[in-house]
Amino acid sequence: MQQIINFIIRNKTFLLFLLLFSVALLFTIQSHSYHKSKFINSANFFTGGIYNSINNISSYLNLNSQNRMLAEENNRLKSIMYNTPERDSSFLDSLKFNSLYRFTHARVIKNSYSLNNNVLLVNKGENDSIREDFGVISSLGIVGIINKTSNNYATVISILNTTSQISAKLKNTNHFGTLIWNSNSPEIMQLIDIPKAAESYLTIGDTIITSGRSSIFPKGVLVGAIQDFRLDDAENYFTLSVKLFNDMTNLEHVYIIENMDKPEITDLLNE
Amino acid sequence: MNNVISIHAVRFVILILTQVLIFNQINFLGYINPYPYILFILLYPVKNNRMLFIFLSFLLGLTIDLFMDSGGIHAAGSVLVAYTRPLFLKSSFGTVYEYQSIKFNTVEFGSKLNYIAILTAVHHLVLFSLEIFSVSKIILILQKALFSSIFTILLCVLLTIIFSRNKT
Numbered sequence: 001m002q003q004i005i006n007f008i009i010r011n012k013t014f015l016l017f018l019l020l021f022s023v024a025l026l027f028t029i030q031s032h033s034y035h036k037s038k039f040i041n042s043a044n045f046f047t048g049g050i051y052n053s054i055n056n057i058s059s060y061l062n063l064n065s066q067n068r069m070l071a072e073e074n075n076r077l078k079s080i081m082y083n084t085p086e087r088d089s090s091f092l093d094s095l096k097f098n099s100l101y102r103f104t105h106a107r108v109i110k111n112s113y114s115l116n117n118n119v120l121l122v123n124k125g126e127n128d129s130i131r132e133d134f135g136v137i138s139s140l141g142i143v144g145i146i147n148k149t150s151n152n153y154a155t156v157i158s159i160l161n162t163t164s165q166i167s168a169k170l171k172n173t174n175h176f177g178t179l180i181w182n183s184n185s186p187e188i189m190q191l192i193d194i195p196k197a198a199e200s201y202l203t204i205g206d207t208i209i210t211s212g213r214s215s216i217f218p219k220g221v222l223v224g225a226i227q228d229f230r231l232d233d234a235e236n237y238f239t240l241s242v243k244l245f246n247d248m249t250n251l252e253h254v255y256i257i258e259n260m261d262k263p264e265i266t267d268l269l270n271e
Numbered sequence: 272m273n274n275v276i277s278i279h280a281v282r283f284v285i286l287i288l289t290q291v292l293i294f295n296q297i298n299f300l301g302y303i304n305p306y307p308y309i310l311f312i313l314l315y316p317v318k319n320n321r322m323l324f325i326f327l328s329f330l331l332g333l334t335i336d337l338f339m340d341s342g343g344i345h346a347a348g349s350v351l352v353a354y355t356r357p358l359f360l361k362s363s364f365g366t367v368y369e370y371q372s373i374k375f376n377t378v379e380f381g382s383k384l385n386y387i388a389i390l391t392a393v394h395h396l397v398l399f400s401l402e403i404f405s406v407s408k409i410i411l412i413l414q415k416a417l418f419s420s421i422f423t424i425l426l427c428v429l430l431t432i433i434f435s436r437n438k439t
Contacts, residue, residue, distance in 0.1 A: 012322065013325065013354070016322050016325055016326070017350060017351075017353075020325065020326070021350050021351060021354075024332065024333070024343035024344075024346035024350060025343065025347055025401075027333075027336070027346065028342040028343040028344050028347060028401050028404070030342060031340075031342025040336050040340070040342060041337075041340050042337060042338055042340050044337075046337075047338050050288075050292075050338075051338075112295075112339070112340075114298045114302040114303075114304060115339070115341065115402060116402055116404075117340075117341070117402075119339075119340035155340060183403075183411075185301075249298075
């Protein structure tokens with residue numbers, strides 16, 4: 001016993017180092033598996049507050065470009081709204097009882113795109129009934145999935161994250177695959193596992209949209225355009241390079257989507 | 272003594288804030304960011320309680336991780352260089368270190384540069400191997416570590432020169 005205590009006292013620096021280093025490694029390994037980062041995330045009062053107050057100042061710098069993007073979106077939505085034949089005036093009612101998706105507007109207060117596993121921070125949290133696994137989109141396309149929430153903030157696993165996998169499909173047909181990121185460029189993502197039978201439908205410049213299979217994103221959210229496609233090594237599936245419509249380096253206003261039927265869907269799948 | 276503690280406390284906070292709010296936003300050529308927060312580890316007094324130093328380095332790294340949502344990569348890198356710092360001190364400063372009388376303001380520039388460079392390189396190698404976490408992407412790890420190291424070393428040298436002039 002005496003010897004054990006002596007050993008601990010003699011090597012206390014090394015043991016402390018070993019302890020702290022393994023704690024750090026544990027956090028690292030947790031952060032590399034999807035939805036596992038328990039303690040170390042920026043959705044807390046302290047880091048969220050600092051990012052929020054800085055963002056209040058810095059958001060003035062790109063007010064112009066953000067305003068233009070919002071105006072363009074308004075323009076697009078207005079043109080859809082007034083070009084729909086035989087509008088029923090009840091559609092303009094702002095009260096919604098049976099809508100499938102609920103949208104919440106949020107601001108990105110911390111953006112990141114140069115790491116391998118990028119995580120964003122938005123200024124809405126549990127007080128705005130934001131929960132884990134809600135989808136996040138911008139006016140131009142998908143952004144990510146909510147990971148951790150605190151009272152006023154939530155972290156978003158960006159689509160530019162090597163652990164993120166999102167189901168996406170070709171716009172014209174129903175061939176679907178998985179959207180992943182190989183961490184090379186924040187503009188290009190990869191759509192893998194498109195079946196070989198889809199060859200005749202693949203055209204460079206065609207649109208990729210979300211498939212609506214995952215109950216996180218509704219069907220038809222824009223993703224990007226096909227830039228290039230080739231068969232994978234086994235020659236059974238196509239791998240597509242997708243150029244994102246969204247400029248992930250310039251994000252400010254995003255929408256958080258809640259699928260109201262999600263509990264029902266997950267219950268059904270778990271049975 | 273109080274003065275020394277307050278200098279290091281202020282340095283701790285300021286380095287974290289500048290790292291998070293300024294240096295992480297640089298993204299030179301798309302992905303190159305400097306990490307000059309390790310100046311805290313570089314300039315921590317040699318004659319001091321080593322356990323406290325290792326713990327403070329861990330705290331420094333963990334706070335950066337908290338801001339960057341990066342798990343524990345900065346904590347791991349910081350703890351490792353904090354623990355192995357005596358080795359780097361010995362190899363760069365030699366006899367001066369043996370007598371425990373280093374003042375970072377007074378040592379000659381060459382050995383100081385050597386010290387900063389080795390410590391930064393080790394820190395960044397650990398940092399990026401943990402960030403990318405894949406043996407098959409070793410080229411990417413080395414590339415990122417090299418470019419970021421150059422950037423960090425440059426900034427650290429500049430910052431030490433700028434802030435040492437004030438005191439003399």
